[in-house]
Amino acid sequence: MINKKKTTIKDIASVLNISPAAVSKALHDDSRISTKTKEAVKKVAKELNYQPNHLASALRRGKSNLVGVIVPRTNSNFFSSVIQNIEEVLNKEGYNIIITQSNESYKKECSNIDTLLFTQVDGIIASMANETISLDYYEKVKSKGIPLILFDRGENDLNVDYIGINDYESSQMIVEHLVEQGCKRIAHIGGYRRTRIFNNRIKGYVDALKKYDLPLDESLLIESSLTLEDGRDKMMQLLNLKNRPDAVYVAGDYAALGALQILNENNINIPNDIALIGFGNEPFTAMVTPTITSISQHSTEIGKLAALTFLERVNNPEIKQTLNKKILDAELIVRDSSNVKKL
Amino acid sequence: MINKKKTTIKDIASVLNISPAAVSKALHDDSRISTKTKEAVKKVAKELNYQPNHLASALRRGKSNLVGVIVPRTNSNFFSSVIQNIEEVLNKEGYNIIITQSNESYKKECSNIDTLLFTQVDGIIASMANETISLDYYEKVKSKGIPLILFDRGENDLNVDYIGINDYESSQMIVEHLVEQGCKRIAHIGGYRRTRIFNNRIKGYVDALKKYDLPLDESLLIESSLTLEDGRDKMMQLLNLKNRPDAVYVAGDYAALGALQILNENNINIPNDIALIGFGNEPFTAMVTPTITSISQHSTEIGKLAALTFLERVNNPEIKQTLNKKILDAELIVRDSSNVKKL
């Protein structure tokens, strides 16, 4: 039968007639061990198919080399791309990641945090659920003294690292672009105001209108959960206005898709009757008809930066955790849904 | 300052003047401990904000309560849904999952396996990368004696558990449906033959043609990587035939989307000129114009079954690992791209 007993450093030690301690040191290229012994140890280790017991070393060193990642869902191009880049950077440094999903639920997010703390992760990188308002649980993480890095959804007053894009500026770019297309009545289906990033997008929208001398019509500024369904509802609401908008900027791609469906179903010409812009640059924005203009959030950079920020923290525990915002510039990807000239 | 020293069972023990052993037992509701002591222990544990050290108990018990999951990518509705359901079932049983992505690369998949073994996972649930042919690495997992469960991509000769849908039958359903729509020249853009599931789809397609007395035209049966790009290329290839097909069944939704783009770009009426069917029921199939008929793979059930299968294995280690296929029936979701009658 197959040998199921795992080989330990003790086994290697007894083969070579040296102590387990020497084996451990040899495997870590400790300078106190001779090259000859090191080679012998490594050779035997390979022969016995030795696999270090991560749990034991983690216990001893008080480090699990595991990093927890919390995202609202993995089923989104943005998050899965962020995750992939976090993983790439951290794997190189010997860390593994544990991914958990909150499904936009605060309760699930809390239990995720518990799970991760229970697993003795060395740090947590998270993007908060839409629902999340209370920060108790994140305070808990902070109080454990392990690095906490937030991205995208998570700008906050927790005094921890944050990585995101410039939402305010993004809104400005969008409005500017729409104005260039000749739009005068620009609506905004925004996210929940209590979420910082959505609030920033709203602020950017409002200020941009002011900048271009466009009146702010309260009926054109709508708060939404930004799901596909709600995008449909809110778009319908806009269509029912006596004075319809000539452009709609939706703060999320899924909701933008819902809006697009309503427009198509009502045979409204996009972008000539109403131009449409989303946010997030999900792949489907380039797949639907017409393709949807959107904002790219630089998921690659965000992921890498988040990972690097964690590494910085974990390698310099003496530096006190403080607010450290890294804000990236976003990019407007112009597609058919807002490209009036082209049509 | 915040108390960063973690409380251990020793701390609780010393507060109550009992032994750490008693505390351990009390926390596990061991019958040998009096109710009074248990209550006292739990109260103190809460007061001291005790969090069990997972590493220590895992080391001691030789179980990490971690399950590794390997998927080609999380950025797909199918996989992310499977993952979510695996997580749901396993969390209830006290397991956490570590998700890794292979990005369809065999090399990455191997390193993922190494990572997971290193992390001392109690089992691995995986769907193999497209590239994966050699099974050495999975043999390695098997030889470690930890449960290995494969799903979707992974039907194999490894003699391990496998959960998937009935690909052969799915193809039959698709062809049957197309025949009902009046199609006579049905093309199939299939996946790589070496991958069992794609081969099964091809077989189902071929046999179904026979069943309905349709001739098998080799130029209508194409092997593809099933990426969006390749879907475009292969669709183009079909359009260039002297004798075009009147229906195309694509073995993957992304490639089907590519095909749809080409058809739209060439102003070919879907489904009247050419009907189109995908596979996987990715959300975007319901978002594009026209919506794409596709096969739902019951990701929910697959995830749950995979998790339950793992639990069965891990709770009955005495039962030898054997081939144990669980094949679910798939469901055809008819949409505009193949609904001739409706238009």
Add this chain to the structure above:
DNA sequence: AACGTTTAAGCAATCGCTTTCAAGTAAATA
């Protein structure tokens, strides 16, 4: 020749928790 320095490896204590076995106490039985 005497002593300090390097180099190479071992010893033993931990990390925090679990588990077996024995022991102590109280209650029950003979």
Add this chain to the structure above:
DNA sequence: TATTTACTTGAAAGCGATTGCTTAAACGTT
């Protein structure tokens, strides 16, 4: 009263790897 029996708890031995402290030998230096 003596002996079981049941019930609680404690002591101690690890799980496997790491690490500070020693030791022992080899090497140099006056």
